[in-house]
Amino acid sequence: MNRWVQGPRSRRYLGASLNRCFIQPCVHHHYFLFPRYTAWMNTTLKSRLRRELRARRQGLSKAQQTIAANQLMLRLIRLPVFHRAQHIAAYIASDDEISPAPLLRYAGLIGKHCYLPKISQTANRNDMDFYRYHFKQTLQPNRYGIGEPSGLRRQPQAANKLDIVLLPLTGFDKEGRRLGMGGGFYDRAFAFKNGKKNQQPIMIGIAHHCQEVDSLPGDDWDIPLDLIVTDRRVIKPRKR
Ligand SMILES: Nc1nc2c(c(=O)[nH]1)N(C=O)[C@@H](CNc1ccc(C(=O)N[C@@H](CCC(=O)O)C(=O)O)cc1)CN2
Numbered sequence: 001m002n003r004w005v006q007g008p009r010s011r012r013y014l015g016a017s018l019n020r021c022f023i024q025p026c027v028h029h030h031y032f033l034f035p036r037y038t039a040w041m042n043t044t045l046k047s048r049l050r051r052e053l054r055a056r057r058q059g060l061s062k063a064q065q066t067i068a069a070n071q072l073m074l075r076l077i078r079l080p081v082f083h084r085a086q087h088i089a090a091y092i093a094s095d096d097e098i099s100p101a102p103l104l105r106y107a108g109l110i111g112k113h114c115y116l117p118k119i120s121q122t123a124n125r126n127d128m129d130f131y132r133y134h135f136k137q138t139l140q141p142n143r144y145g146i147g148e149p150s151g152l153r154r155q156p157q158a159a160n161k162l163d164i165v166l167l168p169l170t171g172f173d174k175e176g177r178r179l180g181m182g183g184g185f186y187d188r189a190f191a192f193k194n195g196k197k198n199q200q201p202i203m204i205g206i207a208h209h210c211q212e213v214d215s216l217p218g219d220d221w222d223i224p225l226d227l228i229v230t231d232r233r234v235i236k237p238r239k240r
């Protein structure tokens with residue numbers, strides 16, 4: 001992965017390399033002089049990666065998908081944070097994302113409160129709220145065709161009152177960077193966490209094993225993952 005377009009968090013990395021190669025000062029200046037250019041490079045890189053990583057998960061068979069969703073559930077319910085949590089947000093799988101459905105069913109059965117995201121239809125089209133969800137509840141497709149609660153009978157749950165959020169990942173790296181579907185919905189809904197330590201909810205990215213990459217480009221607004229759980233393992237990202 002091209003490390004030169006990573007943005008502010010990679011400044012230390014850039015600094016260390018400046019001593020080694022005469023070309024780097026140009027890139028260095030580029031970053032400070034043209035931050036917009038860097039953001040644009042990240043966007044280009046992210047959309048290329050997104051295409052590639054979506055193709056990877058679309059290559060899984062139906063049987064592999066079912067096994068992965070169950071393995072994921074078994075890993076999640078062994079986590080101490082899962083047992084402590086009462087309010088858990090997840091999503092309805094689309095585009096061959098790993099499915100949190102087995103986990104949602106189990107969590108519901110043992111009395112946890114589950115929530116699904118609902119994107120706004122009106123005022124600010126980029127907002128996302130979380131509504132209570134009971135397994136097998138009838139859902140309505142949103143503008144991307146993803147099932148979501150109607151939201152007619154209940155108020156949304158405040159994002160900072162959730163204990164755990166299971167985030168859909170298109171890609172991830174070991175440092176806890178995530179690549180979503182590109183709408184920035186999760187980044188915006190949880191922007192209040194940025195820069196704050198120990199601010200709930202705990203962000204757990206969930207993905208198929210094959211969605212891991214060495215390093216993802218990072219942007220200022222990205223919310224770091226506290227934990228990544230795949231069908232094969234649990235990854236605790238190093239502190240950045
Ligand atoms: N299952 C699930 N539910 C979710 C999300 C998600 O990522 N997964 N979201 C998390 O944000 C929100 C919806 N976000 C989305 C954002 C963009 C696209 C979208 O544009 N899809 C295009 C291709 C995008 C691309 O290739 O860059 C498509 O389906 O063709 C879909 C959903 C809320 N619910």
Ligand SMILES: Nc1ncnc2c1ncn2[C@@H]1O[C@H](COP(=O)(O)OP(=O)(O)OP(=O)(O)O)[C@@H](O)[C@H]1O
Nearest residue numbers: 046178179180181182183184185186187188191221
């Ligand atoms: N806190 C924020 N405030 C305003 N805009 C934001 C914020 N976070 C992200 N965005 C915007 O959202 C767009 C998409 O961001 P990005 O590519 O990181 O999405 P993503 O993380 O893949 O998507 P998602 O969170 O929906 O899964 C960016 O162009 C960015 O400008």
